[in-house]
Amino acid sequence: MIAEAGLAALWLAAALAAFQMTLMITALRGEVAVARTMRGIAIVQGALSLISFAMLLLVFARTDLSVALVVENSHSAKPFIYKVAGAWGNHEGSMLLWVMILAVAGAFLGLFSRRTSERTLIAALGAQATLALGFYAFLLIASNPFARLSPAPFEGQGLNPLLQDPGLAFHPPTLYFGYVGLSVAFSLAVGALLTNEVDARLARAMRPWVLGAWIFLTLGITAGSYWAYYELGWGGYWFWDPVENASLMPWLAATALLHSINVLAARGALKAWTMMLAVVAFSMSMVGTFLVRSGILTSVHAFAIDPERGTFLLALLAIYVGAAFVLFALRGATLKEGAPFELVSRESGLVVNNLILSVILGVVFVGTLYPLFVEAVSGEKLSVGAPYFNLVAGPLALVLAALVGIGPLLSWRRERRPVLKQLTVPALLGVTALVITVIVAPGIRILPRLGFSVAAYLAAASILPLFGRNPLRTPLATWGMAVAHFGIAVALFGMAANAAFTSERLAVARAGEILDVGPWRVQLQDVTPTAGKNWTALEAELKASRGQGVIILRPQTRYFSDPPTETSEAAIETFWNGQLYTIIGKPDLGGGWQLRLWWKPFVTLIWAGGALIALGGALALAGRLWLLRRRRKADADDWRQVRYA
């Protein structure tokens, strides 16, 4: 019954979404009064999809083996948290989560949005429902998560052990909040283009959504990177894998949008560009979803599925993005640009930021899809790997990081003050860092070296906007900006340290043998069997020391029985200045064990920086929402005026 209730809720939500679509068309033809119900329907539609998803969680929590999806992805012996997480650790469940977030975002837009005109809001809610309808249809026609299996088997097939990790419980939903949160920006842009109301008010309505989605994307990417780092056991934090790129591309577009939207909100300028970015950001989310879910590109994530589903998703992508682009092409000409600005101004700084981010986005996009194009045209197979991305995107990112220090110091419209003078101290720090790396480590490559230098400069430059202000009266958004920009410096330092000073040791060791890695002496004590709830393992005991004090690390090779899989559980010890990362591999014939050891100085700063960037976003969002609340009264009057106009 639970599964049927979930399916029924899904059908009802789809019907309401279809109704919202017709309401939107009615409203756009002038019958705004009829469409007053739009907000209410959007809220009910969101609630229904939430119920549907709750039913799926329930089915998984109870391990209901008469539901095919549970049989394929769960097992009664699995720890409870992974039983629940298994609901979205598969194709159908994750698509239901996707559309649920989309519908709930629509419901929140209906509940809270007071800033746009009613016509634009109705058009945006209609657009949001149209998006949801396509994905409801996809679930109901091509991948029903509630399909029954008869007769029900006695046991499920289990969940990929790599996914049996707390990382799984948070990483995909976090990313999805980000991906799908951008849908609201998309719908608001489409709605405003439809009603010809692209203005500063729209930008202010869109901004919290973009910020919110961007925070989740930042957290999701950071968490995913750390998860890959400790769970896959390869010791790297970013592999330029197509699926990683699929999450990076919406982030790059959203980051650009986050900055350009301020220009539109403050100065009414960059209208067409900002609308384009809003469309592109969510389009990149859909491209990402398609690439991941169609299994079209070879990737470690390897979610292979049948071509029918791939075709369906591609059709949705083409229709939605195509329609938005057509709308943009038709309406773009009528968009009047707002207040002009001079060559040296906050606006032009943000334009440069957008240009560089767009070029990086283009580089990642081309690199991800280039193998596909080459094979389509010439039949030749090739792959684009990390060297290309690092070589092309690395220097661009460094230039951008250098400019991040300048942009926030510029004033709107025109800058007459000698701004560069303020940057004397940060620039000196940057040069000092450069000189220190040349003296201390003459052998390191140029990109990490410049990375240290830019990180030192930016760490100082990023907090300049806070100087000379009363900290309590500085807007939260300014604090947020400073924290996020400081986070870039922190992450950059971590990446540079990791690239320049990582030491690696791969060796076969017998019990008692000592291996050196970086400043550490690691001794293999013993290898013993151990067991968990649904796995058995071989566990090594490693004694590590540098100078004084000894620590014990216990890396494992785990064997899961349902499904039969072997995973490597790295043992990682974190210090203030780096991580000791250890892996145990296969035994050799002579009683030795393969050991892989890394000393990674300051590697944790990469993720700490990511977390700071997200925290900066959260501060900015809190600041914006607080201001919105304070202005609500005035806004409500404003809105009423429009309504009765």
Place this chain on the structure above:
Amino acid sequence: MSRAVRFAPLALLLLVVAALIWRLATPADTSVHSKLEGKPVPAFDLGPALDAKPPLSSRDLATGGPRIVNIFASWCVPCIGEVKVLRQLQARGVAIDGIAVRDRPEDLAAFLQVNGDPYERIGGDPQSQVQISLGSSGVPESFVIDGKGIVRYQHIGPIEAADVPMILAKLEQAK
């Protein structure tokens, strides 16, 4: 904003969608083609795997007609099934030689006794050296070699009954 600029995103989208449709319509060929195809067999000279059979060297392969070289072993379970198919091929006049990997003469003799013997010559490769030089990573594997001793096709895994028409076609092409 000029018309061309406004329609550029749409054009880019169409291009990308076209490439993605192409990929969905023609799934990626994930098979790996042998690097040796089109190249002569690396020179080797193996001793006899058992006394009753003549040994195999690379010179024995350039005899004017296409042949199959089958890498197998008596300890290899899929090879048991494959021998039946090889005997069908032999019955159709296909010349087949074998390379027995890491095998013992008495085990090999018993294997041929029980399962039948489709081989003209069998070379013994006790340390897998020739197997590795041929780019073979396991048993069974088979090579179609033309009359000039050039490798035309490498088959990984056992030749199944369903593969027979394909193998015959490869032999025909190698004539």
